[in-house]
Amino acid sequence: MYYFYYLRARKRLIVFSSILGAIVLLNIALLPFSHVGQSDFTVGVSSHESGYSFGGIAQLHRLLQTIRIPFVILVTIAVALAAIFGTAAAASLSGQNRHLHFELTRPTSRRRLALTTFGMDAVAIAASSVVALVLLLVPFAILGSLDRLDFSPESFFVVAFGLGIAFMWYGLLQAVTVRMRGGGGAAVGISWAVFVTLSAMHNLPASIVGEPVVWIIHALNIFNPIVYLGKLFAPGYGAHVTSGPLPGSIENLITVWIIALVALAIAVVQRERMEV
């Protein structure tokens, strides 16, 4: 069955790369017509304050010669895109449920089949972050400005945290959808609505909704990948990226990975016990 899992993961990755590539190419094509200000690249300093205001490729190139761009911003965007890619792959066990008479009558255990599915998807999710990062670098390469990117060790943390968020989301969806005979894709869509809503409710004042409701929302948000993605894109993030506190703590990093692994383990156990 590994061959099918590989083919499926490859197809998803090709579709993801094509869509993202098309968006990047479109942006590159529109560059000559765009208006570029320095505030687009540095947080907290507007174009009016800096005095820069350019339009077109030549201006953008000149601008890039005057500023430095934290590489970690690109990494953050790449892992966030990988999290989105992960949700698209997250109903893969559910998708196999129409084929169980074929899948489960092979000389391979259910556990191994499930773990292989996860493995293939995990590689694809990680690869999607690499693809996204490479595509984000393309405009800089075209402008000859790769040397303006500032690499910092925080990038490693962002990769670990961002992929943790992606796998947490993926794992939660696998655990919820593993027994579903259909509608796995719908569950993925609903998860977006649920997580975004819970995230929006995170700061509701207790004086309005009551302490228990706030407590429940906060408890549910421990499992909310959107909340953790929010930490990656915290306001003012770019300004403190090289010197300030990290976007999200080590505790957050450990939490998302533990939730991811526990959710995947639950999905495997459910698959092993599932009757056809």
Added chain:
Amino acid sequence: MNAIDIAHLTKRYGTQLAVDDLSLDVADGSVCGLLGPNGAGKSTTFKCLLALAQPTSGAIAVAGAAVTPKTFDYLAYVPEMSALYENFTVAQHLEVTRRSYAAYDPARAAELAATFKLDSKKRIGKLSKGQRTAVALVLAFSIRPRVLVLDEPASGLDPILQRAVLDLIIDAAAGGAAVLFSSHQIGQVERAADTIAVMRGGRLVLRGDIDTLKGDEKVVEAIFSSDAPSVNGLASDARVRRVERNGRILRLHVRSDADGVAREIQALAPRTVDVLDLTLEDIFLGAVSDDAVPGGA
């Protein structure tokens, strides 16, 4: 040692009893046809046999051992409904099979694909129901399995390919494989199977060698000018197992002395009286009819 051994299998879904104390075995080199009306428990039996469902009680062994993933190295299964991947091609399914089974025989697969006239480049989603069944059969037989479990294996196929499937089953058994297959087409079972097992309401109601079952009974069939008369006396006769009246037709399933029973019917002045050999259809219908005696064989 039997290739398939099912002992006292019971499967409940909540309060519903799907299979009730079923015991069945299939020897190496033999073909067993599993018959039964819809809802008799055949598919549930297959699911339990293949470890797709957990028996409530009872024991199942294939080649003397409990069913594990390793069992599927030599057990091939063709489900009634296609479980293949619609978005992948026939060739990709063959490739998955090649990668999964050490015993996969590419020459055999090519030969079978040619027999069923399959285009290996076609996606499963573009194939008819019969062609999908054919793909499943190619995959199953290409690993030269020791045990075959086939659920309606000729479903959707044209008569020529149905014959090819039956030949494959007979050939596999001649090569030493054990085959358990279900079919609603009694003619197929009659042609391919050595033994039959008939299920009704989750229970095994008849089991035996086809030739022996056929030899056990005769049918005395009488056709009258008007509605067939009642034969209450004969219905309780020890020689008669069952009486069917259907309009002008009177049919008696007779255990012994069929000619004597025919002479007694002759006294009722029918237009014709014949003593007929039992067909498998007669045996099946007798086993699943309301007045059938469970475990009658």
